Amino acid sequence: MNKPLRTELRASTCPHDCPSTCALEVEVLDGRSIGRVRGAEDNLYTAGVICAKVARYAERIHHPDRLLHPLRRKGPKGSGEFAPISWDDALDLVASRFLAAEARHGSETVWPYYYAGTMGLVMRDGINRLRHAKKYSGFHSTICVNPAWTGFIAGTGRLAGPDPREMAKSDCVVIWGTNPVNTQVNVMTHAIRARKERGAKIVAVDIYQNGTMQQADLAVLVRPGTDGALACAVMHCLFRDGFADRDFLETYTDAPRELEEHLATRSPAWASPITGCPVETIEAFAKLIADNKRTYFRLGYGFGRSRNGTTNMHAASCIAAVRGSWTLEGGGAFHNNGAIYHWDKTMTEGLDVIDPAIRTLDQSRIGPVLVGEPDALINGVPVTALLVQNTNPVSVAPEQDKVKRGFAREDLFTCVHEQFMTETAKMADVVLPATMFMEHDDFYQGGGHQYIQLGPKLIDPPGECRNNHEVHCALAKRLGASHPGFEMTPRELIDWTLQNSGWGTLANLEANRWIDCQPDFDTAHYTKGFAWPDGKFRFKPEWKTVPFRSPWHAGPVEQMPVLPDHWAVIEEATEEYPFRLATSPARNFLNSTFNETPTSRAREKRPSVMIHPEDAAAHGIADGAKVVLGNTRGQVRLHAKHFEGVRRGVLIAESIWPNSAYEDGRGINTLTGADAIAPYGGAAFHDNRVWVRTA
Numbered sequence: 001m002n003k004p005l006r007t008e009l010r011a012s013t014c015p016h017d018c019p020s021t022c023a024l025e026v027e028v029l030d031g032r033s034i035g036r037v038r039g040a041e042d043n044l045y046t047a048g049v050i051c052a053k054v055a056r057y058a059e060r061i062h063h064p065d066r067l068l069h070p071l072r073r074k075g076p077k078g079s080g081e082f083a084p085i086s087w088d089d090a091l092d093l094v095a096s097r098f099l100a101a102e103a104r105h106g107s108e109t110v111w112p113y114y115y116a117g118t119m120g121l122v123m124r125d126g127i128n129r130l131r132h133a134k135k136y137s138g139f140h141s142t143i144c145v146n147p148a149w150t151g152f153i154a155g156t157g158r159l160a161g162p163d164p165r166e167m168a169k170s171d172c173v174v175i176w177g178t179n180p181v182n183t184q185v186n187v188m189t190h191a192i193r194a195r196k197e198r199g200a201k202i203v204a205v206d207i208y209q210n211g212t213m214q215q216a217d218l219a220v221l222v223r224p225g226t227d228g229a230l231a232c233a234v235m236h237c238l239f240r241d242g243f244a245d246r247d248f249l250e251t252y253t254d255a256p257r258e259l260e261e262h263l264a265t266r267s268p269a270w271a272s273p274i275t276g277c278p279v280e281t282i283e284a285f286a287k288l289i290a291d292n293k294r295t296y297f298r299l300g301y302g303f304g305r306s307r308n309g310t311t312n313m314h315a316a317s318c319i320a321a322v323r324g325s326w327t328l329e330g331g332g333a334f335h336n337n338g339a340i341y342h343w344d345k346t347m348t349e350g351l352d353v354i355d356p357a358i359r360t361l362d363q364s365r366i367g368p369v370l371v372g373e374p375d376a377l378i379n380g381v382p383v384t385a386l387l388v389q390n391t392n393p394v395s396v397a398p399e400q401d402k403v404k405r406g407f408a409r410e411d412l413f414t415c416v417h418e419q420f421m422t423e424t425a426k427m428a429d430v431v432l433p434a435t436m437f438m439e440h441d442d443f444y445q446g447g448g449h450q451y452i453q454l455g456p457k458l459i460d461p462p463g464e465c466r467n468n469h470e471v472h473c474a475l476a477k478r479l480g481a482s483h484p485g486f487e488m489t490p491r492e493l494i495d496w497t498l499q500n501s502g503w504g505t506l507a508n509l510e511a512n513r514w515i516d517c518q519p520d521f522d523t524a525h526y527t528k529g530f531a532w533p534d535g536k537f538r539f540k541p542e543w544k545t546v547p548f549r550s551p552w553h554a555g556p557v558e559q560m561p562v563l564p565d566h567w568a569v570i571e572e573a574t575e576e577y578p579f580r581l582a583t584s585p586a587r588n589f590l591n592s593t594f595n596e597t598p599t600s601r602a603r604e605k606r607p608s609v610m611i612h613p614e615d616a617a618a619h620g621i622a623d624g625a626k627v628v629l630g631n632t633r634g635q636v637r638l639h640a641k642h643f644e645g646v647r648r649g650v651l652i653a654e655s656i657w658p659n660s661a662y663e664d665g666r667g668i669n670t671l672t673g674a675d676a677i678a679p680y681g682g683a684a685f686h687d688n689r690v691w692v693r694t695a
């Protein structure tokens with residue numbers, strides 16, 4: 001009889017693309033397998049709660065479809081026909097093709113392309129060291145954060161805010177443009193604690209009645225891309241009713257009188273037809289903030305994904321300044337804590353070997369880049385070689401038809417290092433099997449909180465899987481790239497980075513499991529001034545000079561509004577395209593991650609689009625009917641779901657399903673645009689006008 005296994009509980013960190021970066025406790029059953037995953041009780045942000053999809057991580061890490069061996073394409077591109085190849089032969093082949101491409105077109109023809117499939121600072125970012133050492137084309141990571149971060153920084157001057165745990169000490173928590181019931185569940189933990197312990201109100205602002213809206217005391221349902229109008233109307237009410245904190249405004253803000261004057265015409269009656277939200281709801285929202293100065297605005301990423309997303313984020317962040325909420329514990333506005341970590345990434349990313357003359361290509365515009373549009377290539381050489389890690393652009397990137405055409409090019413050599421045979425991996429010439437987070441050492445920073453956390457190797461990888469760092473180092477050797485970072489182990493890189501960033505050593509982090517980096521109250525609440533030279537919060541930001549890691553300006557920067565406003569640059573509905581479509585995240589997927597696990601797929605059922613029953617009736621669309629959505633970028637076939645929790649004229653397609661889950665293989669991002677959001681780029685995933693017909 002087999003002896004029962006001895007289960008060990010080991011600490012880890014969720015590596016996925018979610019601001020919660022949960023501290024985990026993993027049941028390690030033996031050297032190769034795990035059991036249940038739980039949230040660490042003693043981590044004050046995670047507080048023992050994680051989402052269901054990570055709790056059942058065993059299903060993903062031990063999935064029978066994991067890639068286990070290197071593969072070389074033997075059939076036509078995209079056919080999925082591969083033959084096994086040894087690691088050495090695979091790496092030799094990749095290196096020789098990269099060197100040949102470089103010899104023909106110059107180093108900028110190679111484009112290392114990655115994203116947030118892991119958020120680990122070693123495994124995610126190390127590809128940049130290879131890029132910089134080899135002078136390959138740069139990568140401007142625009143797809144997720146740029147509009148939201150820029151909009152927030154435009155006001156405060158810094159990407160940081162009050163301790164997220166303070167939500168529990170608030171009298172009113174406003175959860176705006178994020179759905180934490182699905183992902184970043186800890187926001188709900190702290191907001192509900194405030195409700196239980198203090199009788200706090202929870203307000204949710206979103207574009208459909210999602211799980212978070214259903215749990216809110218006040219659900220403010222708006223049309224996509226109209227949050228700026230809502231914010232202006234709320235501020236109008238605060239000024240009108242005498243709840244603007246005039247002392248705070250005079251001391252801490254740049255243009256309070258201009259703002260008040262400008263908002264005089266931005267009443268709830270003005271905002272209502274724009275947002276689709278009744279005047280009474282806007283008034284009720286403003287009254288909650290008026291009655292509860294200790295309001296905490298938890299501003300998410302979702303509403304940044306519109307062509308006016310940057311200005312919408314800025315407008316929402318302005319409300320806390322008008323009310324003067326910043327000075328109180330449990331008050332103020334928070335989006336992300338990226339600025340508090342002051343990393344020295346020299347060793348992880350090879351910052352000391354950057355050549356500023358090398359061009360940087362826009363991640364979101366991979367479709368236009370790969371089909372050779374000159375502006376996307378910055379009028380430079382074509383991309384003829386790709387190394388892809390931690391991302392699945394054939395499924396997740398906008399303008400999918402172009403992305404697919406690009407990947408199908410015969411003159412493009414593609415190496416994809418992946419965990420599963422994704423739709424991007426299927427288009428590759430060489431596929432390399434990658435580890436998952438419990439199979440390698442890495443460390444993480446919390447965007448939605450303030451901890452640095454460790455994710456040590458807990459089990460051996462299956463088959464021949466190797467981690468990203470191993471691939472970077474092995475390729476560097478073959479490509480003649482040198483940097484001390486290639487000579488270090490992941491643990492040495494973690495230790496070096498911690499020490500040189502002022503966060504102690506790996507040994508300390510290992511002993512304590514996390515480092516609480518929360519700045520003191522005055523810094524976090526800007527009580528000694530906001531992070532601009534004059535200390536004033538900006539109602540009138542200079543959009544062209546908002547500090548952000550961007551190599552260029554993008555989109556119609558010149559037209560950005562001077563003061564908070566509704567900026568009408570979104571894809572408004574027309575007679576021909578009467579609906580506005582948003583591609584919100586599904587509860588059981590995280591971008592395209594988890595769309596390979598049976599439980600997630602079973603729970604999400606099938607690709608569908610939510611449509612208001614009255615719109616459905618007007619178009620003769622039955623509940624469950626097969627429909628086609630279309631616009632100038634393409635067409636998508638999926639099933640209609642009648643849903644009263646959207647405004648008329650709005651469609652929601654929760655995502656991201658694999659393209660293969662759609663009848664004709666065309667995924668939802670066939671419909672989304674790759675045109676850049678001002679001022680620093682980004683993809684407007686929730687800003688698409690479409691028509692809808694029964695199939």
Ligand code: SF4
Nearest residue numbers: 014018021022051054
């Ligand atoms: S809530 Fe987010 S960070 Fe936490 S376990 Fe789930 S995906 Fe990971």
